[in-house]
Amino acid sequence: MDHPLLQHKLSILRDENTGVKDFREVVSEIATLMCYEATRDLPLEEVEIKTPITTAKFKTIAGKKLAIVPVLRAGLGMVDGILTLIPSAKVGHIGLYRDPDTLEPVEYYCKMPNDIAEREVIILDPMLATGGSASAAIQFIKNYEVKNIKLMNIIAAPEGIQRVHHDHPDVDIYCAALDEKLNDHGYIVPGLGDAGDRIFGTK
Numbered sequence: 639m640d641h642p643l644l645q646h647k648l649s650i651l652r653d654e655n656t657g658v659k660d661f662r663e664v665v666s667e668i669a670t671l672m673c674y675e676a677t678r679d680l681p682l683e684e685v686e687i688k689t690p691i692t693t694a695k696f697k698t699i700a701g702k703k704l705a706i707v708p709v710l711r712a713g714l715g716m717v718d719g720i721l722t723l724i725p726s727a728k729v730g731h732i733g734l735y736r737d738p739d740t741l742e743p744v745e746y747y748c749k750m751p752n753d754i755a756e757r758e759v760i761i762l763d764p765m766l767a768t769g770g771s772a773s774a775a776i777q778f779i780k781n782y783e784v785k786n787i788k789l790m791n792i793i794a795a796p797e798g799i800q801r802v803h804h805d806h807p808d809v810d811i812y813c814a815a816l817d818e819k820l821n822d823h824g825y826i827v828p829g830l831g832d833a834g835d836r837i838f839g840t841k
């Protein structure tokens with residue numbers, strides 16, 4: 639996504655001098671802007687509405703049910719921004735951390751809404767690096783028989799995009815920036831560092 643507002647806010651996140659308060663706020667704002675784009679294909683239906691002047695047909699969102707699923711921890715930073723636009727969305731959680739040595743995702747929590755199978759799901763995680771966490775998160779959700787899954791990342795590395803496209807070609811990826819590469823520790827270059835640590839101030 640190349641909207642100027644998104645690019646501007648992304649630059650604030652990348653700056654190592656941006657503190658935890660601003661970082662958190664801007665992650666949330668970016669999620670709201672990305673949500674606008676990622677929901678562009680929501681189906682509409684016509685309803686009859688009486689304005690003060692006359693009655694006419696207008697469009698409303700068809701009874702499509704949505705759920706968002708943040709990948710803990712960093713994905714939590716995007717939840718409020720999405721709920722600003724879709725306050726009735728249900729929220730599932732997947733806890734994953736990336737083992738610093740193997741870079742493999744380790745699951746530690748999973749809780750989904752009961753009717754998740756009937757919902758379209760948007761997975762939230764600011765960072766798509768090797769793609770191991772996203773691929774695992776998508777598979778967990780597919781195990782609940784969810785048919786329509788989207789992945790929303792603020793920054794993606796080419797390696798992560800390739801991995802998700804390979805493992806889950808049916809899942810569309812929405813990202814605000816496609817960065818250059820991963821470094822030897824699996825961090826996105828130029829990236830923004832560790833998103834979870836910057837959102838929660840743990841480093």
Ligand SMILES: O=P(O)(O)OC[C@H]1O[C@H](OP(=O)(O)OP(=O)(O)O)[C@H](O)[C@@H]1O
Pocket residue numbers: 709710711712713734735736737741743763764765766767768769770771772798824832833834835
């Ligand atoms: O694409 P990958 O190589 O799997 O890396 C991306 C994952 O790494 C980060 O989480 P992290 O493990 O730092 O956990 P945290 O959110 O608790 O900090 C990030 O939020 C993604 O979930």
Ligand SMILES: O=c1cc[nH]c(=O)[nH]1
Pocket residue numbers: 712765767824825826827829830831832833834
């Ligand atoms: O650059 C990266 C890679 C994985 N996780 C992050 O938070 N940042």
Ligand SMILES: [Mg+2]
Pocket residue numbers: 712832833834835
């Ligand atoms: Mg982290």
